Amino acid sequence: MLEIRNLSVSVQDKLILDGLSLNVNAGEVAAIMGPNGSGKSTLAYIIAGKPGYEVASGEIFLDGENLLELEPNERALRGVFLAFQYPTEIPGVGAMTFLKAALNAQRRARGESDLTTPEFMRRVREAAQALKIDQEMLRRPLNVGFSGGEKKRFEVLQMALLAPRVGILDETDSGLDIDALRIVADGVNALRDPDRAFLVITHYQRLLDHIKPDVVHVMAKGRIVATGGPELALALERDGYRDYAEEAA
Amino acid sequence: MNAHVANRSTAEKTLFRQFAESQGPEPSPARASAFARFAEAGLPTRRLEAWHYTDLRAAMADAAPILAAPSPVEIEAARLRLASRERFAPGAQVVLVGGRYIGELSDRLPVGVSVTEGALAADPVDDPLAALNEALSPPGCTISVARGTDFSEPITILHLAHGSSACSVYSRLAIALDAGARASFVETFEGAHAFVQRHAATIMKLAKGAKARHVVAVGDQPGLHIETQICDLAESAELGAFGLVSGGDLARRQIFVRMNGEDAKVSLTGLALLDGDRRADTTLQVVHAAPRGTSREFYRSIVDDDAVGVFQGKIIVERAAQKTDGAMKSQAVLLSPRAQMNEKPELEIFADDVVCGHGATVASLDPEQVFYLRSRGVPEREAKAMLLEAFGGESIDRIEDAVLAVALRARLSAWLGLRT
Numbered sequence: 001m002l003e004i005r006n007l008s009v010s011v012q013d014k015l016i017l018d019g020l021s022l023n024v025n026a027g028e029v030a031a032i033m034g035p036n037g038s039g040k041s042t043l044a045y046i047i048a049g050k051p052g053y054e055v056a057s058g059e060i061f062l063d064g065e066n067l068l069e070l071e072p073n074e075r076a077l078r079g080v081f082l083a084f085q086y087p088t089e090i091p092g093v094g095a096m097t098f099l100k101a102a103l104n105a106q107r108r109a110r111g112e113s114d115l116t117t118p119e120f121m122r123r124v125r126e127a128a129q130a131l132k133i134d135q136e137m138l139r140r141p142l143n144v145g146f147s148g149g150e151k152k153r154f155e156v157l158q159m160a161l162l163a164p165r166v167g168i169l170d171e172t173d174s175g176l177d178i179d180a181l182r183i184v185a186d187g188v189n190a191l192r193d194p195d196r197a198f199l200v201i202t203h204y205q206r207l208l209d210h211i212k213p214d215v216v217h218v219m220a221k222g223r224i225v226a227t228g229g230p231e232l233a234l235a236l237e238r239d240g241y242r243d244y245a246e247e248a249a
Numbered sequence: 250m251n252a253h254v255a256n257r258s259t260a261e262k263t264l265f266r267q268f269a270e271s272q273g274p275e276p277s278p279a280r281a282s283a284f285a286r287f288a289e290a291g292l293p294t295r296r297l298e299a300w301h302y303t304d305l306r307a308a309m310a311d312a313a314p315i316l317a318a319p320s321p322v323e324i325e326a327a328r329l330r331l332a333s334r335e336r337f338a339p340g341a342q343v344v345l346v347g348g349r350y351i352g353e354l355s356d357r358l359p360v361g362v363s364v365t366e367g368a369l370a371a372d373p374v375d376d377p378l379a380a381l382n383e384a385l386s387p388p389g390c391t392i393s394v395a396r397g398t399d400f401s402e403p404i405t406i407l408h409l410a411h412g413s414s415a416c417s418v419y420s421r422l423a424i425a426l427d428a429g430a431r432a433s434f435v436e437t438f439e440g441a442h443a444f445v446q447r448h449a450a451t452i453m454k455l456a457k458g459a460k461a462r463h464v465v466a467v468g469d470q471p472g473l474h475i476e477t478q479i480c481d482l483a484e485s486a487e488l489g490a491f492g493l494v495s496g497g498d499l500a501r502r503q504i505f506v507r508m509n510g511e512d513a514k515v516s517l518t519g520l521a522l523l524d525g526d527r528r529a530d531t532t533l534q535v536v537h538a539a540p541r542g543t544s545r546e547f548y549r550s551i552v553d554d555d556a557v558g559v560f561q562g563k564i565i566v567e568r569a570a571q572k573t574d575g576a577m578k579s580q581a582v583l584l585s586p587r588a589q590m591n592e593k594p595e596l597e598i599f600a601d602d603v604v605c606g607h608g609a610t611v612a613s614l615d616p617e618q619v620f621y622l623r624s625r626g627v628p629e630r631e632a633k634a635m636l637l638e639a640f641g642g643e644s645i646d647r648i649e650d651a652v653l654a655v656a657l658r659a660r661l662s663a664w665l666g667l668r669t
Contacts, residue, residue, distance in 0.1 A: 048624050051616065076626035088621040092639025101635060102625035109626070141639075158625060 001026040001197050002166050007058030009046050016042045018222035027194040031208055032201045033233060034219035035241040040201045041085060044170040048082035049075045062166065077109040079165025083155040083172050090142040098142045099124060103161060127160045131187050149180035156187040168199045173207035185210030205237035220244040261291055263312040268384055271315065284384035290377035299376065302559040302591045303530040308499055313446045316416040319346045323411050328354055337437045337466060337656050340402040343392065346409050348420030350390040361398030365391050369423035371452040371479040374505045379477045382419060382450040389421030396427040403433040403653060408449065415444035423452040426459035433462040435653065441471035443498060450477045455486035457510060464653055465492040467500060468660060474500040484510030491648040492519040493657055495664045500529040508542040515544040518647040522664045523556035530559035537570035546577040549644040551637055552588040553668060559591045564605060566598040573600060577607040582614060582640055634665045
């Protein structure tokens with residue numbers, strides 16, 4: 001479903017992704033693990049279409065369409081969703097206003113009419129309850145004054161409402177205590193679906209105790225250097241990334 | 250003063266002639282004195298500190314003929330226009346046509362509020378355009394709010410320009426709140442075209458404990474909009490003011506506030522929306538003259554294309570004004586590489602026990618914020634409009650009046666919608 005071929009990407013002439021190839025199948029939860037600086041977050045951003053990266057070679061196909069030729073919003077409408085490691089605070093834009101704009105953008109792209117306010121409210125309320133997000137939080141400006149855990153839960157809330165084809169979780173466990181981690185993981189697990197894939201990017205095994213991956217990829221120096229089952233994550237937790245770092249060098 | 254006439258610009262020469270013609274053989278001493286103050290300085294250039302970023306002498310090729318009082322036919326035409334337009338705010342409306350109060354077009358005012366001919370005198374401020382307004386304006390009117398009056402529904406003062414040829418429109422309005430009175434005012438400027446040169450003055454006098462909200466919306470397209478506000482606050486008086494500029498080739502809003510009494514509070518806020526090659530200059534002078542005054546100034550600008558924004562703010566804390574609490578902030582977003590914003594916040598403090606601060610920022614839209622919105626499917630244009638609405642909206646929200654905020658936000662949305 002998501003197919004990355006020989007992707008090389010640099011930022012300000014520094015090569016970050018170096019001929020990376022990766023396949024993620026529908027229904028699959030793929031973990032991407034790797035040391036700091038291995039290019040994990042860049043991979044997440046480049047799929048989502050963040051400006052500022054230079055693609056030297058390669059393609060990213062989602063359902064046969066090359067995402068690199070699409071604007072970030074067009075990618076979102078094709079079903080790409082990035083749960084940010086550090087969700088951006090946007091003062092003055094209400095969380096609800098934002099959710100409505102996002103949902104309606106998706107509906108308009110499908111030729112559907114905008115959601116009515118009661119229907120919109122109902123959907124948000126249901127999704128928020130599952131993630132233990134209280135209504136007061138939704139009245140605030142987008143991500144402003146949210147705790148780390150609230151920001152991550154709000155990312156998952158958006159993912160639940162937008163129902164993407166592929167959800168990319170960028171270090172979603174960072175800054176979360178164990179209770180918040182469990183809520184977020186439950187939220188993600190509830191979205192697992194035979195038609196949906198997840199790319200779970202994490203430095204630590206901990207998140208994978210809660211979101212069980214089907215496949216684990218190890219990333220180092222901008223490419224995938226090892227692929228295995230869940231046991232690979234445990235081995236990394238035990239032995240660290242040193243072997244892979246040297247191999248890639 | 251005639252000795253200098255040889256060096257005068259064309260506009261200045263015209264102003265001299267207009268003053269002589271308008272006053273007849275014996276001008277009133279007050280007007281003569283005001284014109285002398287104007288004449289001494291002339292039209293301001295960059296050399297005058299308060300006009301450093303707006304060279305009015307260069308910008309004014311000539312002074313347009315002074316608009317005569319509206320004829321009965323013109324008043325009827327204004328009545329038709331009023332009937333066909335949507336009001337900016339609910340509540341009673343006072344109508345000025347060509348700078349003159351027109352009672353027959355105005356609504357009955359709430360109990361405790363009255364309009365009288367002639368604007369109250371303002372404390373003189375050191376500014377040539379304030380002096381020019383005093384010298385050349387029709388007598389104007391005063392809206393008085395009696396002691397004990399308390400209503401929150403705004404009274405709208407509609408400045409309607411009439412006529413289709415080049416003209417100068419002078420107006421002078423005073424708003425006076427008696428002790429403890431509370432009231433809310435909106436001044437909207439409408440109907441001016443590119444050949445209109447507007448010189449509007451508003452004098453506000455707040456007696457002890459009076460509380461006023463004052464919102465200004467400049468939405469029409471005059472070639473020149475010069476607006477002077479002169480506000481005096483007595484003990485424990487409070488003023489919350491907001492100004493929106495979304496039209497006009499060259500707009501200058503200059504606000505002089507003097508907090509004469511103890512424990513007075515002032516909040517000055519504004520939003521300038523600039524596109525094309527328009528210019529808008531907001532210049533404030535806030536004088537703390539008595540102890541324990543609080544002043545907050547919060548201005549935002551959105552500047553696109555080749556437009557130029559100016560914010561100058563000076564907080565002066567006189568020796569007597571101990572325990573002053575002052576904070577001034579101006580923030581601008583530039584949407585084009587050619588757009589300009591000039592900011593000059595200043596403090597002059599002569600008391601030793603005060604808390605004062607100022608800050609100014611000029612930035613582009615935050616690409617991280619734009620990307621975040623786009624990553625959720627929101628198109629780029631809409632994402633940017635959302636961020637600009639938020640940026641502008643935060644200044645509008647400071648007026649703390651939900652009804653007026655809706656009307657002002659509609660102007661902001663309309664302006665954003667016109668940009669492609």
